[in-house]
Amino acid sequence: MINDIIKALPTEPPKEAFEHYKECIRDQNIIIYQSTMAYFPLEDRRRKAVKCKCTACGDEFIEERYDFQADCFYSRPPAPFGFIDPRTNEPVYEGLDFICPYCGSPVRARHISGTHKDFIVSEYFFNTVHEVNGALCILCWCLRKVADKDGNVKHTVTMCDGNIFKGKTSYTVSAYLKNYNPYTGYTAIYQGYWRKQSYWEDKIGKVHSCDIFPFDQEVLSRSRYENCKLDKFISKIEECHPALYMEIYIKHPNIENLVMCGMSRLVEEKLSSLRGTKSNLSKNMGIDFKESKPYKMLRLNSKTDLLLARRYRFNNEWLLFYADFKDSVSIEEILELKRSKCTYDLRILDIVTSRFDVRLTTVVNYLDKQKKRYGSKYNVIMYKDYISALLNLIDKKEITKEHLFPKNLKTQHDSATQRWAQIQYEQGAEEKKARSLQIEKRAAKLAQFCYQSENLLITPCPSDKALFIEGNTLSHCVYRYSESYANGNTAIFFIRKKDMPEAPYFTLEYSEKDNEILQNRGYDNEAPPKEVVVFAKEWLKYVTKLIKEKQNGKSTCSKSKQHANA
Ligand SMILES: [Zn+2]
Incomplete structure (x- = not known):
């Protein structure tokens, strides 16, 4: 049956949708440029120049050539040159957005390159909703504005993918293959026909409501979803997940009760946070689908609670929080919390109060x-x-x-x-023994860089265990560096207050190779205060001096050796 539906799916969007979205990309244009030889009457000679063609005004014009220095970033392909914009006298080159000097339209410069393909001036994705053989189909299309090398513009539209709903079942269709290229990333290869995908996936995803072409109520009733309120859901919010909404609806039709009582925004927020496989999607929504009254579905105490939550724009997090604690907290208390102290991490309040x-x-x-x-x-x-x-x-x-x-x-x-x-x-002490020995050796070698000021001191991390405690106490991830510290790829130092030499304060990562401080982090990765920054700089100076002295010492050493040999 699904095969019949797929065969009957439209292969192009309705003409009105095509025309409507064409308007959305009307203002996006390019200027195609290429090298040419041109005659300059004032100089009375032919020489190199650049020929440009604007897709907005259709004008063709000749401009001064602009060559990049050999070492310039832009000297890479597709073009080692650009041209001079006569309006601003600034150079323009591949990929740059500017204003067409002749018609004033915003344009992007594109070099003609060696390929025979058309330029994609702009790409736009839109969605249409259909009824096909009694199924509801939400389809996504890719609209492209393309230009050939002569600057002639045309619009193409390709089928992308979609989600199909029939009774309590849903299907995923696709019309392209993903192709991975290490240089350009993922690109889509459009196949030109619809194909059923073996696993379910939300193909439409989160879209702007205006990117779903308006559809008749008829479409919903002919596919037997006359009460699904998909249209209402879409119209009430700026962005939504239409396919995910239908996916929940076919299992739990009472989701529309929430839409009907003005909670579309909340429903969308719940849909946005959904992760997981098709079978357990609705379990993660925090909605009691066995109930039908909206306040009971949201696990609230009364209709008044629902009204208050709506009036004070409770988001999903606050609503879930209230639902969990409604026996020990009143909604007024929650309101008070929300008003003044909403910076508190709700999860910690959750742990303490619930346990x-x-x-x-x-x-x-x-x-x-x-x-x-x-x-x-x-x-x-x-x-x-x-x-x-x-x-x-x-x-x-x-x-x-x-x-x-x-x-x-x-x-x-x-x-x-x-x-x-x-x-x-x-x-896990046993496995760490070998590494710890290495770290102890490293610390002994780095001990020459110990340093102190009036209030602060810095020492190399002495052991694997100390590193572990440091990371744990300061709630940052320094212990991940244990391995690279042990094998000499990096160096870890502890900055301490002199009066509390045992208490972790700031952790510093230093590169011996580049004689450079890589990072300096305190509790929960906080950045150091001025005093610590100044101290670290002083320390680096000290280290640099030490290293130089050592190098000089060595070179005089080897020189004197040479003398001795001679
Ligand atoms: Zn123009």
């Missing part, structure tokens, strides 16, 4: 206090890392309020994350 039976406002108030205490250094990530380390270290039943809300978050965070790092590290 420890704590009121949401308690957590928020605690985080506020810590924020006041630590100012800009405060980071919700710090709290999150602390809680996750805590969960690893202590049995959930033994975690108390004091554990959850320590007076001095920073200190508790540091000790908990370090303890957890230690435990994790010991688990």
